[in-house]
Amino acid sequence: MNIVIIGGGPAGSEAAYRLAGEGYTVDLVEKENSIGGNLNNWHQLFPDRKSAAGLVKELQQRLNHPGITLHIDAEAREIAESAPGKFAVKLSNKTVLHGSAVLLATGYKVFDAKRKEEYGYGIYKRVITSAELENLFTNRALATLYGEAPKRIGFIHCVGSRDEKICNYHCSKLCCVTAVKQAIEVREMLPEVEIFCFYMDMRMFGPGYEEMYREAQERYDIKFIRGRLSEAAENIHGQVVVKVEDTLVGKPLRMTLDLMVLMVGMEAADGSGKLAGSVQVPLYPNGFIRPADPHTGTNLTARPGIFTAGSCTSPMNLTDTLTDARSAAWQIKKWLTGSDKHA
Amino acid sequence: MPTLWGYSISAARSIDYDKNDQSFLRRLAHSCPSSKLCIGCGGCTAACSAGNLTEFNIRQLQMLVKRGETRETAEQLHKCMLCGKCLLVCPRGVDTRKMILSMKRFLREHDQ
Amino acid sequence: MYYDPFVLPFTIGLTALLLFLAVKYIRWIRTFRKSERRKIRKGMFSLKTFRAAGEVFSECLLHRKIYRTNPFLGYMHTCFGLGWFLLIVAGKTESMVYHTSAFNPPYFAIFFRFFHPAKETFPYSETFAFITDLLLLFILSGLFLALAKRFWSRIVGMRKTTKHRPLDLLILTSLWLIFPLRFLAESFTSGLRGGGSFLTNNAGEFFAEFLPLDHLTYPAWWAYSGMLGLFFVLLPFSRYMHIPTEIVYIFLKNWGIRQGTKFNAFSKIQMYACSRCGICIDSCQLNSSLQMDVQPVYFLKKIRHGKEYESLIENCLMCGRCEASCPVGLTHNALRLSKRPDLSRITKNTYSYAKNAAMPAPAKVAYFAGCMGQLTPTVTRSMERILEQAGVSCTYIDKEGGVCCGRPMLLAGNREEAAVMAEKNRAILKASGAEVLVTSCPICLKMFREEYGLQIRIVHHTEYIDELMREGKLKTVPGEQRTVFHNPCELGRGCGVYKAPENILKHVSRKIDTDFDGKKSLCCGGSLANTSIDGRQRNRIAGDAAKAYAAYQPDVLVTACPLCKKTFATASAVPVKDIAEVVAECCRP
Structure with missing residues (x-):
């Protein structure tokens, strides 16, 4: 029996590998020209600082399985139930894939920081996003970015998350720990730089995360200011001047930064809504896909035969994404072997 | 009668929630329900046009009201210019102008 | 002397009404x-009076x-207003021609028709009969x-109409019965004694076939007179008070009376001049x-009838769409x-x-960027x-944070506190x-123009850019973007700036004309005037407005x-x- 997996990120790749191992044939659809999804834009992973490229490579190697057919540069456009329990997935390159189950692993998209105009992204030179910083890490370009190494860097948490002004009520979960991880990486590259994190709440939910936070303060001398950025301006030297309230002191604070990093949040990928809509799978108001039940029905959707894996249902870290993918593989197997089909 | 060990904090320094008048905070919650949404991020105070020029912390003042501490609010609130900049930066959608206007109204009634 | 007791209800009603109105006004x-x-x-004996009379006629x-x-x-309104007016004029002329005296x-x-014997003809009597019948039909x-x-x-074509109180229903019924009763009375008379024209004459002949007109005619005249009397007596207590009050309002307005900061007698005149046509309901985006x-029609009605209206005071965007569409031209923003x-508390320390x-x-x-302008760096940059x-040397007066304009x-x-800020x-x-003050915030613009009493030029950035482009100081290349323009409430309806943004956009983009150009522009919903909605x-108002603009498939929604x-x-x-961004993209040295 064949399964169509939409999305060649970590979730889709992991699920493909597991399902192929169970003897199913898998069509894995990826809209970019290589697999890995957003992971391709990362340098190192938290909490163990593993190389992201290494993990992508590992995922890629596992796909070298006779049961897996990879369709790159192909975007899934529409899912239709051609016969009961038979799904047809139309691709942008006119191919139609058929499967007894469809796994949505469409992931997330990074928030477009231009939408927070007052933060100056795209207007001021020295404002970059956390995704761009990862790229600078990979290219070892941070120290020479503006001719000389920055002396003070600020990380702005919650850009595009927990903000009703851009209609994103949700927490993206990962930005806090990513900021801590990136701050540590910056410290390793630039021992002299002063580093600040501007946060609303520190949400260090995962194993080892809180420890990393402690270490950041203790070993890496990273400073934390509790206050949300209201606006930023650019001074005559091209530096960024930020305005926050240091809420724990109770006073407004101004600070000049040589580099401001916006911790961009996660939003539902554009494809999720379109594909889910074509098979009447409901979404949360923020655009992520709604599972059949938040406790016992994860990986399942309101439509039997349509499954989900990874961050297309909510912001998720890599550990949870891979776990979720394996769980999805098991749910699909259960469905195809019929134990759940007529329940 | 059980003894409360170590509760004799200097009265001037502490918030005695039991003794504070709670009518103001109840009315604020009623007349501006969105004021309950504040998570104290301080975006409003950072943006504040008045706070740019003088000592004025709108986040702190409304928080004090919510704890029944109204004296400082009564002394400071008139500094607000009601320009609405805070309204545009609040990530929680607190209707800050409405909140301030409600507080202004209560203070005025209290004066009379 | 022509007299019959049935004219009493009409005469008494009319006298009572005129006395009441005179005393009240x-x-x-x-x-x-x-x-x-x-x-x-001063205004009474000037051209303004003629202008007012013209407006009374047209409105x-x-x-x-x-x-x-x-x-x-x-x-519908013309039928009643103009029709009734012409009927009175025609009737009066007819009676004057017949009587050869103005003083009847x-x-x-x-x-x-009751007093005039049908067999008796007088100059143009048939023409008069034809005209009055035609007007009655109208x-x-x-x-x-x-x-x-x-x-x-x-x-x-109206989505909503206002609800009525029992008294309103009574007077509505009396108004609606007046003309059918006149029609019956005149037809019956015609059926009995002849006279009338194409309408009443034919109807009279028709009724005569099966109705005992001998017994019905006289009661019909009583009913007609009674209904007129009833309508006149009830008028001051109903919405029809707008008929005389609107005329008074138009004259006062033309003589230069304006709604002040307090709700006063002039506000009451405005309140009574509201005809409750309900056009404001359809124009209001809160609806x-x-x-x-929450529209003016409800607001004014509640104040007039002593109902709770406090919750409506704050719930208005003051976008001015109702004002722009109000047929009576009431100043709804100033009224609200x-x-x-x-609630100002002024001390020497204030601000x-x-x-x-x-x-x-x-x-x-x-x-002057204004407080909000500090959150839109693209605008200030542009x-x-x-x-x-x-090549304009300019000082950016609130670059380091400034004092709010006060609007x-x-x-x-809180006018007093606003005055201190000013x-x-x-x-x-x-x-x-x-010598010139340029602002990109229309809210500030309106405040500077109306409340500051400045002796320098105050212009919006659209006006200033337009000027620079016309004088050739600012050179631009034509842009290819398809744009629609959202004229901010305070800029268009508020300050009357319509042409400048239009000119600019036609130069630097391919501007698409929309149904919302000029006075009909929508409100974005962000209005600071409304402290009631959350x-x-x-967001819902903004979403609906954005959708309306998006229907024209522009590349960019431009505002100012x-x-x-x-x-x-x-x-x-x-x-x-912002329009400044679009211009900045098309600047050439």
Whole structure:
């Protein structure tokens, strides 16, 4: 029996590998020209600082399985139930894939920081996003970015998350720990730089995360200011001047930064809504896909035969994404072997 | 009668929630329900046009009201210019102008 | 002497009405301030009176503005207003020709067919009969439409109509019965004694076939007179008070009386002049997006009838769409604002901290971004670029944070505090020595123009950019983007700036004309004047407005206000830009 997996990120790749191992044939659809999804834009992973490229490579190697057919540069456009329990997935390159189950692993998209105009992204030179910083890490370009190494860097948490002004009520979960991880990486590259994190709440939910936070303060001398950025301006030297309230002191604070990093949040990928809509799978108001039940029905959707894996249902870290993918593989197997089909 | 060990904090320094008048905070919650949404991020105070020029912390003042501490609010609130900049930066959608206007109204009634 | 007791109800009713109105209007006008009474005395004997008379004719009789908004509704109102007026004129002329004297009692003209023996002819008697019959038919057709509207308000293109109190229903019935009763009385008389023209004559012959007209005619005249009397007596207590009050309002308005900051006698005149046509309901986005019944028609009705209206005082965007569409031309924003209490607490310390604001460097041109403008760096950047490109040396007076213009405070009712802020800003402006003040915030613009009493030029950035482009100081290349323009409420309807943004966009983009150009522009929902609705509700208004603009498939939704820009940014699928950004992109050295 064949399964169509939409999305060649970590979730889709992991699920493909597991399902192929169970003897199913898998069509894995990826809209970019290589697999890995957003992971391709990362340098190192938290909490163990593993190389992201290494993990992508590992995922890629596992796909070298006779049961897996990879369709790159192909975007899934529409899912239709051609016969009961038979799904047809139309691709942008006119191919139609058929499967007894469809796994949505469409992931997330990074928030477009231009939408927070007052933060100056795209207007001021020295404002970059956390995704761009990862790229600078990979290219070892941070120290020479503006001719000389920055002396003070600020990380702005919650850009595009927990903000009703851009209609994103949700927490993206990962930005806090990513900021801590990136701050540590910056410290390793630039021992002299002063580093600040501007946060609303520190949400260090995962194993080892809180420890990393402690270490950041203790070993890496990273400073934390509790206050949300209201606006930023650019001074005559091209530096960024930020305005926050240091809420724990109770006073407004101004600070000049040589580099401001916006911790961009996660939003539902554009494809999720379109594909889910074509098979009447409901979404949360923020655009992520709604599972059949938040406790016992994860990986399942309101439509039997349509499954989900990874961050297309909510912001998720890599550990949870891979776990979720394996769980999805098991749910699909259960469905195809019929134990759940007529329940 | 059980003894409360170590509760004799200097009265001037502490918030005695039991003794504070709670009518103001109840009315604020009623007349501006969105004021309950504040998570104290301080975006409003950072943006504040008045706070740019003088000592004025709108986040702190409304928080004090919510704890029944109204004296400082009564002394400071008139500094607000009601320009609405805070309204545009609040990530929680607190209707800050409405909140301030409600507080202004209560203070005025209290004066009379 | 022509007289019959049946004319009494009409005569008594009319006399009572005229006395009541005279007393009421005189008492109101006597409470006007001296300066306003002087305006009336001066205006009365000037051309303004003729202008007012013209307006009374076009608005109270022809109902030109209603016609423009809704031809169906306009026709209905014209039937009643103009029809009834012409019927009175024709009747009076007829009676004068017959009587060869102008001094006959008012009832004689009204009940002419009763007193005038049908066999007796006089000059043009047939023509008169034809005209009055034609007018009666005209009015009856309007009546039919009014009935239809009451039962199927949708077919006349109105989504909603106001509800009535029992007294309103009574007077409505009496008004609607007047003309059918006149028709019956005249037809019966014609059927009995002849006379009349194509309508009443034929109807009379028809009725005579099966009705005992001997017994019905006289009661019909009683009923007609009684109904007129009843209508006149009830009129002051009903919405029809708008008929005489609208005329008074139009004259006062033309003589220069304006709604002040307090709800006073003139406000009452405005309140009574509201005809409750309901056009404001359809124009209001709080209705179309949020289904709220807060429009002027409800607001004024509640005040008039002593109902709870406090919750409505704050719930208004003051976008001015109702004002722009009001057929009576009532100043709804000023009326609503007059009910907002001034809670200012003024001491010598009020805003004394303004002295901490950085004093600007002197320059001929001063630019004021405004509080909201500090959250839209793209706008300020673009302005810097444009001014530099045009070689204008300019001082950015609130670059380091400034004092709010005061309009948001004023819109909340607190005029005194707003005045203190204005004072502080005047000092800052004076220090700059600027001769031109440019602002990109229409809210500030309106405040500077109306409340500051500045002796320098105050322009919006659209006006200034337009000027620079016309004078050739700012050179641009034509842009290819398809744009639609959202004219901010305070800029268009508020300050009357329509042409400048239009000119600019036609030069630097391919501007698409929309149904929302000019006075009909929508409100983004971000208005600071409304402190009642919450963020989600604002978002819904913004979303609906953005959708309406998006229907024209533009590449960019262009506006000219930092608040509009921020409001739309969350709700629009189409990219939103300030007009300054569009110009800056098309600048060439």
